[in-house]
Amino acid sequence: MDIRQAALKCLIKTLEHDKIYDETYNFYAEKVNNPFELKNIFSGAVKYKLTLDYFIDKISSKKISQLSPEVRNILRLGIFELEFLKRPDYAVVNSYVELCREVDKKAVKFVNAVLRNFIRKKDDIIPQQSRLGETKYLSILYSHPEWLVKKWIKTYGRERAEKICEYNNSPAKVTLRVNTLKISKNDLLDVFTEKNINFTESEISKDCIIVTGSGNIKNIPGFREGFWAVQGESSSLVSEVLAPEPGELVLDFCAAPGTKTTHIAMLMQDKGKITAVDISAERLKKIEENCKRLGVKSIKTLAGDAVKLDFAEKFDRVLIDVPCSNTGVFAGRPDARWKKTPESIEDLSQLQMKILKNAAIQLKPGGILVYSTCSIEPEENELLIKRFIKENKNFTPENFRIEAAFGSEKFPGFLQILQSEHNIDGFFIAKLRSKQ
Numbered sequence: 001m002d003i004r005q006a007a008l009k010c011l012i013k014t015l016e017h018d019k020i021y022d023e024t025y026n027f028y029a030e031k032v033n034n035p036f037e038l039k040n041i042f043s044g045a046v047k048y049k050l051t052l053d054y055f056i057d058k059i060s061s062k063k064i065s066q067l068s069p070e071v072r073n074i075l076r077l078g079i080f081e082l083e084f085l086k087r088p089d090y091a092v093v094n095s096y097v098e099l100c101r102e103v104d105k106k107a108v109k110f111v112n113a114v115l116r117n118f119i120r121k122k123d124d125i126i127p128q129q130s131r132l133g134e135t136k137y138l139s140i141l142y143s144h145p146e147w148l149v150k151k152w153i154k155t156y157g158r159e160r161a162e163k164i165c166e167y168n169n170s171p172a173k174v175t176l177r178v179n180t181l182k183i184s185k186n187d188l189l190d191v192f193t194e195k196n197i198n199f200t201e202s203e204i205s206k207d208c209i210i211v212t213g214s215g216n217i218k219n220i221p222g223f224r225e226g227f228w229a230v231q232g233e234s235s236s237l238v239s240e241v242l243a244p245e246p247g248e249l250v251l252d253f254c255a256a257p258g259t260k261t262t263h264i265a266m267l268m269q270d271k272g273k274i275t276a277v278d279i280s281a282e283r284l285k286k287i288e289e290n291c292k293r294l295g296v297k298s299i300k301t302l303a304g305d306a307v308k309l310d311f312a313e314k315f316d317r318v319l320i321d322v323p324c325s326n327t328g329v330f331a332g333r334p335d336a337r338w339k340k341t342p343e344s345i346e347d348l349s350q351l352q353m354k355i356l357k358n359a360a361i362q363l364k365p366g367g368i369l370v371y372s373t374c375s376i377e378p379e380e381n382e383l384l385i386k387r388f389i390k391e392n393k394n395f396t397p398e399n400f401r402i403e404a405a406f407g408s409e410k411f412p413g414f415l416q417i418l419q420s421e422h423n424i425d426g427f428f429i430a431k432l433r434s435k436q
Contacts, residue, residue: 001031004077004099007041011073014046014335021046021335035216040171045073045080046334047169050143051127052076055083058125059117062110070103071111078115082122089119138162142169147342148327155378156418163420164376172332174217177207177231177259179294181266185209188227195221204233204405204424205240207263226294231259232332233405234417234427235374238321239263241400241415241429242370246271248316253277253306253359258287258299260321265296274299275315277306306355314364322352324373324380328419328426349379356388360395363434368398371430376418381428385414389432398431 006028013019025042029035045052056064056075064072078096081087093115100111129137135153139146142165152161178185185207192199192211197220202208208231211220222228239260244250246269252261255276264274278284281303291299302309306320325345326336356371363369373380389395397413405422414430 001028002099003032003034003038003041004095005102006032006038007045007077008070008073008099008103010038010042011045011077012069014042015049015073015338016069021333029216036213041077041081041085043172043334044084045076047330047337048080048084048143049076049338050145051140052079052143054127054140055079055118055122055125056114059121060114068104068107071100071107074100074103074111075114078111079118082115082118093119134158138165142166144168144330144337145340148337148340151342151377156420160418160420164418164426167419167423168330168337170331173232174211175202175230175232175236176209176211176220176228177205177236177263178209178228179226179262179266180207181270181295182225183222183227188222191221191227197221202233204422205236206403208233208236224293229259229262229290229294231263232329232425234328234425235259236263237402237405237417237427238319238370238372238429239267240402241431242267242317242319242368243400244268244272244317248272249313250274251277251311251315251318251359251362253318253320253355254279254322255301256280256283256286258290260319261287261299262290262294262296264319265291265298266294268298270296270298272298275311276301277304277309279303279305307351307358309358311362315362315367316364317368317370318359318363319370319372320355320359321372322355322380324348324352324375325377326374328374328376328417328428331419331425345377345379349384352380352384353388356384357392360388360392360432360434365434366436367434369395369432369434371428371432373428374425375428376416376426381416381430382414385430385432394435395432396435398433400431 010024010028013024014021032038053064074096078092081092097112100108127137127140135146135150139149144165178188198212200210244264244267250264255261256278261276276287276299284301284303287301325340325348326333330337399410401410417427419426
């Protein structure tokens with residue numbers, strides 16, 4: 001299948017029919033010769049949807065809402081390639097006009113006119129802060145919901161907010177965590193070198209490797225052998241903070257797809273018992289698949305609601321990576337920014353507190369509880385943890401260090417990672433200890 005045709009189908013499914021981004025991409029990645037290029041166009045057009053729609057409304061004789069899904073998304077893709085990928089004008093226009101001819105012959109002249117109009121007028125329609133005001137300008141320039149940009153400016157200031165938006169629009173890193181149950185990091189690096197895989201070692205996580213130009217992830221050497229798992233640098237720090245010991249009883253609430261769960265097993269040398277809970281029995285299958293590929297034996301899966309589930313046997317350590325707004329991982333989840341509202345963050349914080357309170361009950365006296373999100377919203381993170389501690393006097397913050405990432409710096413029980421500060425995904429990690 002032609003890449004632009006595949007990108008159009010992906011865009012329609014994701015933006016018009018609310019299909020899951022990753023599932024949509026993975027389906028069409030198998031139908032094209034260059035999956036990396038498909039992801040480049042598809043993810044970029046999803047991320048820059050607001051900016052692209054702003055341009056279309058400035059140069060089109062019809063409002064974007066009046067256009068068919070096919071035409072609307074052909075224009076988005078065409079303008080994305082012209083403006084952000086700087087592709088040759090003639091080649092882009094000709095390709096998308098021909099694509100339009102296949103899906104909507106009546107709109108060919110219109111698409112041709114709009115794309116050529118953009119080429120002529122683009123310098124005149126670039127967003128200007130003097131006309132739009134600070135918040136709307138940044139919202140359109142970086143293609144983020146205006147309410148969220150306003151919130152970040154209030155919380156973190158203009159400079160940080162802008163850097164967060166810049167990071168979110170950058171290509172997502174492909175980061176692999178070595179599975180030391182099967183291979184050492186040095187040996188895996190030797191495999192990559194031998195197979196001419198371009199990589200750099202993470203400066204943040206001792207177990208992570210960043211690969212470039214990977215295309216289909218399953219084609220990277222070591223996938224079938226279980227030598228590595230896909231895991232972001234920020235995400236990999238969570239299990240390090242949990243610091244499980246071999247032989248312990250560990251509970252992982254909200255565990256699917258099991259990336260952190262299998263990391264816990266690796267840190268425990270696969271010795272002990274890990275109970276991985278998720279509300280979705282279907283998603284638990286992913287954990288079981290990952291365990292089989294990675295050679296993990298210590299994990300037992302259980303379908304259940306983390307708000308209600310109770311265990312007779314209490315645990316040495318509990319991890320809860322709660323459902324969250326995903327505002328720290330927009331780079332890798334391009335569609336997530338379009339699915340959130342201020343109300344959804346409030347709803348999530350209420351759910352997070354319920355899960356946290358129930359998780360706390362499952363802990364042995366003196367046990368460790370780690371709470372994490374891939375969010376940068378205080379309501380889901382620091383404010384929530386402080387409220388929990390205030391209401392639960394038997395829990396205290398536990399100081400921790402993450403040597404590889406932050407040297408000798410000691411964190412007073414929690415850490416908010418911002419994209420603007422460390423050039424990695426935004427994450428929040430809190431470590432609490434129950435009193436004896």
